[in-house]
Amino acid sequence: LMNRGSSLDDLGRYREALQAYERALQLRPDNPATIMGRGNTLAHLGRFEEALAAYDRALQLRPDDPESLMGRGVALGDMGRYQEALQTYERALQLRPDNPGTLYNRACLYSLWSKPDEALEDLRRAIGADPEYRDKARTDSDFANIRTDPRFRELVGEDEPPAEGGSNS
Numbered sequence: 001l002m003n004r005g006s007s008l009d010d011l012g013r014y015r016e017a018l019q020a021y022e023r024a025l026q027l028r029p030d031n032p033a034t035i036m037g038r039g040n041t042l043a044h045l046g047r048f049e050e051a052l053a054a055y056d057r058a059l060q061l062r063p064d065d066p067e068s069l070m071g072r073g074v075a076l077g078d079m080g081r082y083q084e085a086l087q088t089y090e091r092a093l094q095l096r097p098d099n100p101g102t103l104y105n106r107a108c109l110y111s112l113w114s115k116p117d118e119a120l121e122d123l124r125r126a127i128g129a130d131p132e133y134r135d136k137a138r139t140d141s142d143f144a145n146i147r148t149d150p151r152f153r154e155l156v157g158e159d160e161p162p163a164e165g166g167s168n169s
Contacts, residue, residue, distance in 0.1 A: 001027070002034045009041045017041045032061040036068045043075050051075045066092045070102050077109045085109050100129035108142035116146045124155055 001024035008017035021038035028034065039054030055072035059065060069092035076085035089106040093099065103126035110119035123143075126133045137143055138156050146152045 002037060006037050014041050014044045030061055032058040036071060039071050048075045048079045064095055066095045066099060070105060074105055082109060082113045098129055100126040100133060104133045111143050111145045114145055116149055119146055120151050
């Protein structure tokens, strides 16, 4: 059921995914991976408070889980709670210092927070660790604040800023 929930989430079938996760949690209510997956689905549905509660529950069961920390950071950022999100990302990066996903999401946070130097440094590190993030950043709406910055355009390999769209979530 957990794998079904994950697959349905990947397909964008969030309501069905949520049902699968909830059935899985009826069988194993303290499975941190299922709780975190449920949190991801809730975040995709825009239910950030519930997602945050799920990530917090997963972290109670597995306090040093970088994936739950990253999900928590994204949810906090989506809620505009930037300082808490930053603290969460920093905790995740203590566990995995060069995790490109965490660096990328922290870059998104810094951009939303109008901190371009920090955003560009984290984005540079994320792309250096995983070039896939270059393509993702080109269309991610979280970078709207820095999209016209020549350093951003150079980093993502563009001469002109693209049309807005996309998201990191």
